[in-house]
Amino acid sequence: MKLPFTVMFEKRMDDVPKWLPAATSIGSVVIAFIISGIILKLIGGQPMRVGKFFFEATFGSWAAVSDTLVKATPLIMVGLACTIAFKMKLWNIGAEGQFYIGAFAASLVVLIPMVPLDSPRFVIIGLMIIMGMIGGAAWGFIPGVLKGKFGVNEIITTLMLNYIAILWNNFWIFNKWSDAGFQMTPPFEKTAWLPRLADYAREYKAFSGITLHLGVVIALVATVVVWWVLERSRWGYEIKLTGDNKEAARYAGINIVRNIILVMMFSGALAGLAGMSEISGVVHRLQERISPGYGFTGIIIAWLAKLNPFAVVLVSILFGALIVAGREIQPSGLAQLLQGIILFMVISSDVLLRYKIRFIRLHSPAAGEVEVA
Amino acid sequence: MNLEIILHAGLATGTILLFAAIGEVFSERAGVLNLGVEGMMLLGAMAGFSTSLATGNVWLGLLAAIIAGGILSLAHGLVTIHFQADQVVSGLSLTFLGTGLALVLGEGLTGKNPPLVPSFNIPGLSAIPFIGPVFFTDHSLLVYVGYLFVPLAWYFIFRTRPGMHLRAVGEKPDAADTMGVNVYGLRYLYVFVGGCLAGLAGATISLSVSPGWYSTQTTSGQGWIAVGLVIFAQWDPLRAAFGAYLFGALRRGILDLQGPAFLLGMKNPLYINSNYGFFLQMTPYVLTILALVIGSRQAARKRLGAPAALGLPYIRGERGL
Numbered sequence: 001m002k003l004p005f006t007v008m009f010e011k012r013m014d015d016v017p018k019w020l021p022a023a024t025s026i027g028s029v030v031i032a033f034i035i036s037g038i039i040l041k042l043i044g045g046q047p048m049r050v051g052k053f054f055f056e057a058t059f060g061s062w063a064a065v066s067d068t069l070v071k072a073t074p075l076i077m078v079g080l081a082c083t084i085a086f087k088m089k090l091w092n093i094g095a096e097g098q099f100y101i102g103a104f105a106a107s108l109v110v111l112i113p114m115v116p117l118d119s120p121r122f123v124i125i126g127l128m129i130i131m132g133m134i135g136g137a138a139w140g141f142i143p144g145v146l147k148g149k150f151g152v153n154e155i156i157t158t159l160m161l162n163y164i165a166i167l168w169n170n171f172w173i174f175n176k177w178s179d180a181g182f183q184m185t186p187p188f189e190k191t192a193w194l195p196r197l198a199d200y201a202r203e204y205k206a207f208s209g210i211t212l213h214l215g216v217v218i219a220l221v222a223t224v225v226v227w228w229v230l231e232r233s234r235w236g237y238e239i240k241l242t243g244d245n246k247e248a249a250r251y252a253g254i255n256i257v258r259n260i261i262l263v264m265m266f267s268g269a270l271a272g273l274a275g276m277s278e279i280s281g282v283v284h285r286l287q288e289r290i291s292p293g294y295g296f297t298g299i300i301i302a303w304l305a306k307l308n309p310f311a312v313v314l315v316s317i318l319f320g321a322l323i324v325a326g327r328e329i330q331p332s333g334l335a336q337l338l339q340g341i342i343l344f345m346v347i348s349s350d351v352l353l354r355y356k357i358r359f360i361r362l363h364s365p366a367a368g369e370v371e372v373a
Numbered sequence: 374m375n376l377e378i379i380l381h382a383g384l385a386t387g388t389i390l391l392f393a394a395i396g397e398v399f400s401e402r403a404g405v406l407n408l409g410v411e412g413m414m415l416l417g418a419m420a421g422f423s424t425s426l427a428t429g430n431v432w433l434g435l436l437a438a439i440i441a442g443g444i445l446s447l448a449h450g451l452v453t454i455h456f457q458a459d460q461v462v463s464g465l466s467l468t469f470l471g472t473g474l475a476l477v478l479g480e481g482l483t484g485k486n487p488p489l490v491p492s493f494n495i496p497g498l499s500a501i502p503f504i505g506p507v508f509f510t511d512h513s514l515l516v517y518v519g520y521l522f523v524p525l526a527w528y529f530i531f532r533t534r535p536g537m538h539l540r541a542v543g544e545k546p547d548a549a550d551t552m553g554v555n556v557y558g559l560r561y562l563y564v565f566v567g568g569c570l571a572g573l574a575g576a577t578i579s580l581s582v583s584p585g586w587y588s589t590q591t592t593s594g595q596g597w598i599a600v601g602l603v604i605f606a607q608w609d610p611l612r613a614a615f616g617a618y619l620f621g622a623l624r625r626g627i628l629d630l631q632g633p634a635f636l637l638g639m640k641n642p643l644y645i646n647s648n649y650g651f652f653l654q655m656t657p658y659v660l661t662i663l664a665l666v667i668g669s670r671q672a673a674r675k676r677l678g679a680p681a682a683l684g685l686p687y688i689r690g691e692r693g694l
Contacts, residue, residue, distance in 0.1 A: 043477065091461050146662070152669045155408065155461065156601040160658040163594055171651040300469070303462055333476020340412075340470030344448065347458040347466065354457070 009355040016353050021306050024352055028304070028345030029318070036338045050329055057328060058321035066197070066212045070282060072313075072320030074099070074291070076219040077274035078298030079305065079312040080226045081136075085267040086302055087230060088243040092264060094143060094158025095271040096295025097165035098136040102272020103279045104169055105135025107185065107286040110192045111177055117189045124191050128276050129218070136272015137265040139165060144264030148257040154264070162295065173286055184287030194281035215277035220313070222270060227309040229266075239263060271295060292323060293336075300343045379629060380507045383622025388519040389577045390617035393599035395526050395610050396570025400446075402530060402608055403563035404543035404682040407449050408464025410571050411596025412471020417442040417575030418591045419479040425580055426487035434487065435576050442572020443565045445471050450564040454557055457686035468596075472589060482586035490514050490581040513581040515573075519614075526610040539563060543680035546687040556687050571596065594658070601661040605668035608680060616664065620657070627656050 037047035058068045078095045085092035106128040108114060114131075115123060139161060146152040170183070177185040194214040201208035230236040242249040242256055249256060274294065283290055297319055305311035319339070326335025393410050400407045407413075420441035425434025449467045452458045495509040495517070508520075530536040538559060541549035546556045578591055585591070602620070606613035631650055633641055642649055 039477070093465070146666060150666055150669055151673060152662075152665050153601075153604055156597065156604070156665055157662050159594075159597050160601070160661050163658045164655045167651045167655045171648060174651070175646075175648040296469070299462075299465055332480075333473045335473075336469060337473025337477050340466055340468075340473045343462070343466035343469060344452065347462050348452050348456050350458055351456040 005359045005361045007357060007359055009351075010358055012354055012356050020353060022311075024349035025304050025306065025311075025315075025346060028349050029342055032338060032342040032345050035341050036334065039337070040334065050334075054321070054325040054329070057325045062206070063209055064324070066210045067324050068317060068320045069212055069216055070320070071323045072316040073213075073215040073219050073281070074274040074278050074294050075297060075301055075316035075319050075323075076216075076313055077222055077270050077277065078294050079301035079316050080222055080309060081267045081270035081274070082298045082302035083305070083307045083309060083312055084226055084230065084239070084270070085263055086243075087307055088239045088259065088263050089246075090147070090260060090263055090267070091155045092140065092143070092158050092267045093155055093299065094139065094161050094295070095267070095274075095298045096291060096293065097158070097162035098139040098268040098271035099275040099278075099291050099295050100162075100165040100169050101139040102132040102136035102269075102275030103286060103290055104165075104172070104275075105138075105272065106132035106276035107177075107188075107279060110188045111185060111286070117191060119191065121191045121195075124189075125194060125280065128192065128280055129273065132272045132276025133269040134272070136268040136270070136275065138268070139272070140264040140266075140268020141261065144261035147264070148260040169286070170288060173288065177286065179285070185285045187285045188280070192280060193284055194277065196281070211282070213277075213281035215281040218273065218277055222273065223309050223313055226270070230309065235259075235262075271298070297323075297339060300339050300346075303343060304346050377503065377506055379626045380622055381510070381512075382625040383620075384508065384516055384618055385512060385582050385621065386624060387614075387618035387621030388513075388516045389574050389582055389595055390599050390602060390620055391519050391523070391574075391614050392515075392570045392577060393574035393596060394602040394606065394613040394617055395522070396567040396574070397600055397603045398526070398530075398606070398608055398610055398613055399539070399563045399570070400567030401603060401683055402539055402543045402680055403560050404546060404680055404685065404687070405450070405453060405560055405564050405567075406460045406464060406684045407446060407467070407564060407567055408461060408600060409446070409449055409467025409471060409596075410567075410599050411592055411594065412468035412475075413442040413445050413568050413571035414471075414575035414578070414592045414596045414599075415475040415589065416445055416471040417572030418579035419475040419482065419575075419586065420572065421576030422485075422487060422579040422586050423479065423482055425489075426482070426485050429488060431488040431490055431580060434580055435490070435573065438572040438576030438580075439569045440572070442575065443569040445474075446564050446568020446571070447561070449568075450561045453686060454560050454564070457688065460684050460686075476588055479586055479588065483588070485586070486584075487580070489584050490577075492581075513577075515577050515581050523610055523614040530610065540680070543682055546682050547689075550687075550689060556689075560687070571599075574599070598657060598661050601665055604672075604679075605664040607668060607672055620660065620664075623660060624657050627653050 037051070040047045040050060056064070058064055078099060081095045081098070082092060109124060109128045109131050110117065115127060117124070142161060143154045143157040146157050147154040173183055173185055179186040196213040197207040197210040230240065238249065238254045238259055241252065242254060242259060246256065275290070278290055279286055301312055301315045301319055305315045322335050322338060329335065393414055397407060397410055417438035421434040421438030424437035425431045428434070445467065448470065449463050452463045453460045490513045492511050492513045494511060498509040499505040530539060538549065538554050541554060542556050542559045550556045575592065579586060598620070602613055602616045605616050630653065631647070635641060
């Protein structure tokens with residue numbers, strides 16, 4: 001069979017239209033949902049019902065919206081962690097482990113305790129924030145040094161450190177800090193809880209049962225900081241230049257080894273902050289499985305957001321919704337499958353940013369060309 | 374603490390890493406980094422397990438595992454070879470995709486008992502003292518297949534013409550292209566081979582070494598360890614096999630440390646407080662990092678590196694596709 005036209009891919013010489021990256025991301029998500037629906041149908045599920053349930057569970061009421069935002073909070077910070085590392089083409093796959101170590105370090109404030117537990121709330125929480133970031137940064141420092149000084153592949157080291165972090169966490173919660181033999185520490189004092197809207201239910205009726213906590217503000221502040229670093233600071237310029245062209249960066253006199261270590265630490269600190277926010281704002285104790293894979297979801301979020309900090313916030317809300325709904329949707333792997341398909345669609349669609357697709361009519365006297373994107 | 378038992382078990386668990394790592398050697402030698410090994414293994418483990426359960430035929434199960442891993446890898450091939458997407462990100466998404474598919478399709482498989490790959494002694498060889506009981510006694514067929522597969526893979530890559538083409542495609546794709554070698558075709562082929570072997574590695578777990586379906590716990594990060602081993606092995610099947618078996622044995626030996634009440638004449642702290650077992654469980658991951666550090670330093674000293682075109686899409690001229 002001979003088609004009446006031929007498809008050509010042409011390298012894009014002009015600038016990518018401003019709307020195109022966003023359009024490919026949105027299109028990828030839509031197509032991924034459709035494909036997942038088809039798979040669900042094929043294995044005998046009811047895609048429409050699941051879809052309706054999905055919407056109701058995530059945006060159907062104020063409480064549902066709050067649930068979604070609560071899940072989006074750690075995702076924003078972890079997504080930012082991946083964003084800043086990926087800008088430098090540093091593949092930090094270890095946000096999950098940095099999250100756990102951040103949560104662990106923040107817990108130390110309460111569990112040791114580092115300050116009297118009747119200190120003012122802002123002292124305890126401030127210290128927890130600092131400790132969480134230090135913990136995450138330390139966990140990012142290890143692969144950073146190995147990569148910078150010895151050229152060890154950071155993908156594998158960050159990944160291995162994830163497993164180590166979770167086991168380290170388990171050692172303490174099964175052992176020294178176990179609450180009466182359960183695999184969790186005793187609940188933290190109220191002074192170590194991030195304030196929640198529900199705490200003000202007495203003054204404002206509408207807030208009762210709304211679990212949204214101060215972590216979301218921390219996440220938004222982090223977003224602005226990361227944006228500022230990347231777009232307004234000299235360091236951000238160095239990071240982006242190194243990511244785009246390592247040789248050029250070297251000739252420009254940028255200290256790449258130092259930047260590798262610093263970026264890994266900054267990335268780790270953001271993931272550690274997410275861990276702190278989760279235990280202080282949601283779980284209120286250190287326990288097993290405080291993260292259902294936030295660190296890995298952060299990778300997809302960063303990529304879907306095209307490494308734009310503000311887009312990370314929007315994408316995180318979508319993925320927060322996926323997690324909220326995914327807890328109840330059967331089969332249980334569906335949310336993960338959807339994430340995988342979304343990421344695949346995004347990276348495939350990137351070809352549209354680099355190439356123009358032309359449909360050229362054959363044997364036509366007018367030789368008209370139809371251009372798509 | 375019995376050396377014979379540790380080595381015997383090491384060969385069995387090492388076979389898992391061996392198939393996965395050598396599969397990745399093929400893929401990376403062709404210039405395509407595939408980080409989706411964990412996902413392909415998990416899908417293979419699920420496909421093998423469920424097919425063996427449904428058909429009652431373990432050989433069909435192995436075949437299904439191989440095909441499942443291979444097909445999944447083609448998604449990575451399409452995206453990285455044709456769409457020139459970043460191989461790191463594509464490999465990661467392959468892990469998500471494979472894990473998600475395996476979890477969705479593997480619902481309700483836990484606790485089932487399908488036919489497994491048979492184990493047997495090699496007549497004659499199993500009678501050799503020490504070597505017999507370790508290498509040739511009561512192993513699964515897949516372990517013996519592994520013994521044969523390693524030298525064959527090495528011979529293929531380094532001593533045959535197709536093997537030379539494979540390396541050329543990963544080192545200098547433009548030169549290979551000029552010589553009439555089908556760069557795109559071969560890259561697809563070896564990505565597929567890598568996927569098939571990862572699928573087989575998955576089935577080696579679920580149908581032989583530790584039979585059963587335990588969702589993501591089935592592979593528990595072994596796919597990633599295999600990717601690390603390839604770097605340690607400097608893209609050589611023989612070194613990959615050595616690393617895989619060594620890893621298997623160390624893993625088993627370390628677990629056995631928990632058993633005895635006394636160790637070297639001292640009270641065994643692991644025996645007294647089983648919580649120290651968490652540190653034992655960390656060792657495979659710590660060892661992987663150490664192996665990487667050693668591998669990277671050696672590679673730097675000997676100027677041995679990854680295949681030169683590893684991770685780079687090949688674009689013929691300007692047109693690309």
